[in-house]
Amino acid sequence: MNNHRRRREFIYTYACSGEELSLCLMEMRSLFGIESQSNILKSSTEIDPSRSPFIKERIEVMYEGDDLSEILTQVEHIRLYESTFKVIFVKINDLKETEKIEYQERRVIEREIGWRIEAEADVHHPDHLFGVVTLGGRWYFGKYRKSEAIWLHHLKKPREYSTALSTRVARAVANIAVPKPVGVRAIDPCCGIGTVLVEALSMGIDIVGRDINPLVTSGSRENIAHFGLKGDVTTGPISDVSTNYDVAIIDMPYNLYTHATPEDQLSILRHARRFANKVVVITIETMDQMIEEAGFEITDRCLAKKGSFSRQIIVCG
Template sequence: MENHNLTPAYIYTYACSPEELSLCRMEMRSLFGLESPFNIIKSPTSIDPSRSPFIKERIEVMHEGDSVQEIVEQVKHIQLDESTFKVIFVKINDLQEKVEYWEQRAIEREIGWPIQGEADMHEPDHIFGIVPLGRKWYFGKYLKSEAIWLHHLKKPREYSTALSTRVARAVANIAVPKPEGVKAIDPCCGIGTVLVEALSMGIDIVGRDINPLVTDGSRENIAYFGHVGEVTTGPISEVSEKYDVAIIDMPYNLYTHASPEDQLSILQNARRFAGKVVVITIETMDEMIKEAGFEIADRCVANKGSFSRQIIVCE
């Protein structure tokens, strides 16, 4: 049941609203180093699909062919003994014409028939996916994404201007696409929306905020979801450790509104202790970012109704 290709390959499908498209594409570029014009992408990069709020499912490619018939020939070698399985036709693909429901079921049956095991539509031991992409057909182990961010919607402490959990999760992925060995900081962490998402993905991140009210709320939120993370109170100017990346949601709420001087100071301090900074802002601040010594590497806009935020990767 192993992938017989020399290079491991994974296929991910995506779903997002038009308002989220810019953010979704930027997260895709960060995670995979490229962007697909469709809601489906093939990559050698293996990530848990539940990391992204936009990824729906993943196929770990075991076989590929120019036709369904070629896949049928290849799956004859799969021996599951007493194990049960099912085959799923992946609906999100790059075909120009829609595959009708009855055709999807027929393809599933055709591929499932030669597999040596017992078919079980309800609680199978193994789930396989079949998907057309780039004029080829791919078959492999199927994994559905779990919307972990949904569990974080209701926090004990909330502010109306905080990022949504979906945006926060995507931002954490943009900032830290490969968590291993990366140290991150959110030095204007507010009530910890980004911290909760990042910690739930195993990202090594600490929080800080100048306002003791919000750092208390941040600690409470992190503990509520069963995570352990350090949150300190104090100005960004007192951060002395070095970090690989900083995520800065520019303060603009009732409790701490940053003046242009404050914003520049925040960016200059971040330049001092972080190699890469992801800035979230409701105002255009390109000139200020350059003045602080950064180059803009990538950017997107996340809209919510008439309210929009810019997310800018600075290096």
């Protein structure tokens, strides 16, 4: 099969802890419309692997076959001329334990493929990275791209609160809220110190922040500027929001700085219903009845756990 295909296909691998699995699968459903229990999936949706805190790598499929020999035949068509390359056998696959390809065999397969490519191999600083992987009983080969853990650069913020979301959860929430950023306008009307804003803005999502507390909005602006990002953060109640947005991300206030009563929470949700088509609610307590009372329908949900502490992340439309 040649690489001049009408529809491009990509293979993504995932890695997450047991505590993160529910959140990881929800992000997967949001980004790709499907989920996979085997930590690997194939999709025609193109996602920068560095967007997700859980995607490990991506292969843009060039060739596929029923076995390795078909891949070996096809890679002979690759012409890199003066460029160098490296081939990586992707460790994550859906093979059964009894069929797993061990380290030494993976290295042999990498070399076998490399011998068929007319170019110079360079394991340290290659111009081109290629990946090979098995999935669903077939072999796939293509351009390889490893995820860069961008959110790690955002761990230490100038202004922090202990109750803020972790950067990993915040990044996943931004992806769940805005899986396809082009043309989408988002708001975080209870933005706190801007953990979600920083992650969303770093992915190019068009989002604004707002909070009733002037102390946290100044902290949010400081955090955004610290990472060289630009985003508007205003101070004021959610009731004053007069612009319509495609999506709102609401981390329900519950910390020492903001005492939100059930009436306050319902008011927040009702206002969000007024100006947003879709809302992602983050809450430490069950509020399904309140969400429905505000006029929303729950379309997806997950639990984000950390030790004994857990947050519900609820997608509403």
